[in-house]
Amino acid sequence: MNNKRTAETPLDPRRRQLLKLAGASAAVGGLGLPLGLAKAADAPGQAGISNDRGDVLDVAIIGAGLAGLTAARDLQQAGCQSFVVLEARDRVGGRTLNHDLGSGHVSEAGGQWIGPGQTAVADLARELEVDTFPSHYQGNTVILGGDGRVEVDLKGTFGTDETLGAKLSELSRDVPCGAPWKSPRLAELDKLSAGDWLAGQGIKPEDRAGWNASFLLTCGVTPAKMGLLHFLSMINSASCNYMKLDSIKDSAQGTRFVGGSQALSVKMARQLGDKLRLSCPVRRIDDWDRDVVRLHTDQGEVRARRVIMAIHPALCNRLQFNPPLPEGRAALQRAWPAHSPARKTVMVYPRPFWRDKGLNGHVIQVDGPVIWAYDNSPPGAEIGVINAFITNAMVASDPQQAQRELTAIYARALGDEALHPQAYSEHDWGLADPWTITCVSPIPPGFWSAHGEALRPPCGNLFWSGTETADIWAGYMDGAVRSGHHSALQVLNALRRA
CATH class of the missing domain: 1.10.405.10 (Guanine Nucleotide Dissociation Inhibitor, domain 1)
Known part of the structure; x- marks a missing residue:
């Protein structure tokens, strides 16, 4: 790399620090600089984008889920301050979302578990001082089928x-x-x-x-x-x-976060200040094949040298690219499945009464709407919480009617106490916002043969991130964190080479 500078073009100290750290670090996420959480505000910054038709940023990150925020955090820790995070929603967290139950308790409306081997998200939680606790599975699971009811100890599995x-x-x-x-x-x-x-x-x-x-x-x-x-x-x-x-004990569903999984994103967002812009969807990306990329958002134009695309592959279809993306990448985005939202319900009781009966609160319904209900109570069991994944077509869309239908099922499985919840809530990811078009990616046969090679290679100055691009635990929160680390390192090295 040619490092000569003229007297008229001195190297900005901020850029000098960025290049030094990017060149010296083998993994950006391992720098371990202080977090400064005590000084963070309670809400992400809402200041306007400062470079509207002005200065060119080093990096623009699209998406403030775990991937995008991890990438932003790594850029900060590497000394890069010339970036912005653009999030279409009015919140951070992507497909993780906490539902407030009151009195300091939450229930996760989206992704919530981690397990063995998911070291990237576990390390992030430790750095952010977010504690974990084991999922509850001890006791008998109730299986309902037709008029039948069976209790069985599945010993932390789903019985496959x-x-x-x-x-x-x-x-x-x-x-x-x-x-x-x-x-x-x-x-x-x-x-x-x-x-x-x-x-x-x-x-x-x-x-x-x-x-x-x-x-x-x-x-x-x-x-x-x-x-x-x-x-x-x-x-x-x-x-x-x-x-x-595919189990609970010692598996990918084995561990939960105290305060809910969205706490990871909220804590990272607090450190970004006015570098985070909410309610700021990107509509068009121009000149991704040139030195400066132009992003057209609902809050003005952003110009950046590199762009991290930390959003779902199918969601990229809602953006206009000028020039069009290479056909291989465009074909991957068009073919990516985008039809698996989920409806997750929460039933709150004064206490987890089912545990007194030797039940673990898990219910599997063979021919009904409850795919799986499970004990989602807080670590101290101060209240009892039953979460469930349900089949939309078999449950009323009206929440009050849905509550009645589900409590009748829970009463049959767990006892009449289930008829009297303190509260009920639900989150339908298919209706919640236009930016969550799917929760998981059910990749069909033949997909990887046709499109696999186009998944990760950058397109010009666009770098693909998000859990779907991870080289391990793709589709999980751990994969999202890993992809954020990887994309941050990619753009830092690209800036250094430039």
Whole structure:
């Protein structure tokens, strides 16, 4: 790199610090500078974008979820102050969202769990001083089917066949989580759905409901619509151990955050001040192939040398790109599934009464609207909370009627005390805002064969981020944090090289 400067163009001290740190650090997220949370305001800054048709920023970050905020935090810790975070919603957190239950308690309306191997998000929580606690699963799970009711101790699992799980674990060794399209068995595996594979395993009829529920919870669709290759790549993330992916005990659903998962984003946002701009959707991106990229937002134009796209791939279709993106990337965005929002409900009781009966508060309904209900009480169990993923088509859209329908199901499963909740709330991610078009990505068969190579390579000065781009735990909060670290390092190195 040519470092010569003329007397007329001195190197800005801020830029000098950025370049020095970017060149010296092997991983931006490991710099470990002080957080200064005690000085942070309670709400993100709302000052106007200072570079509207003025100065050119080093970096613009689109999206204030875990990926975008992690990238912003890394830029700050590396000494870069010339950036802005643009968020379309009026809040931070992306697909994580806390619902306030009062008295200091919250319930998570979006992503909420972490587990073994998810070290990136766990490290972030420790740095932000957000504590964790184990998910509650001790006791019997209630399974409802027709007029029948069964109590069974699933010992922290969802009751799927561990023998078949072991077969899936073995298959996953040939499917790298970060690049499933590079599997040596790509041609064989990517033409199958998970349902195709399960159908060839001689599954008993009584076990099909468990597999359907498991896939609906993890992937947002039934096995018939989930690509086997992608599902195996998810298991590969979990150390090639299906039970670490699809259980509660010692698994990806094993740990929760005190204060809810959105607390991570809120704490990171407080450190950004006026570098965070809410209610600021980006509508068009011009000149991404030139030295300065122009972003047209609802609050004016932003110009930046590099742009981190920390949003869902399918959401990129709502932006106009001039010039158009390369066909490979554009085709990936058009083909990306965007049809799996979720409706999550919260029922609050004075205490977790079900625990007194030897029940763990978990309910699986074979032929009804409750895909899975579970004990989501706070760590001290000061109140009892039952969260549930439900099938929209089987529950009234009116919240009051939905509450009546669900309490009747819970009473059948847990006892008549369930008929008298203190509060009820729900969050339908399909209706909440126009910026959450899907919660998870049920990648279909054939997708990675056609589009995998276009997932991560930058397009000009656009750098792709977000959990879907992670090389491990893609689709999870951990993947979002990892992608934020990676994209921050990418742009810092790109600025250094420039």
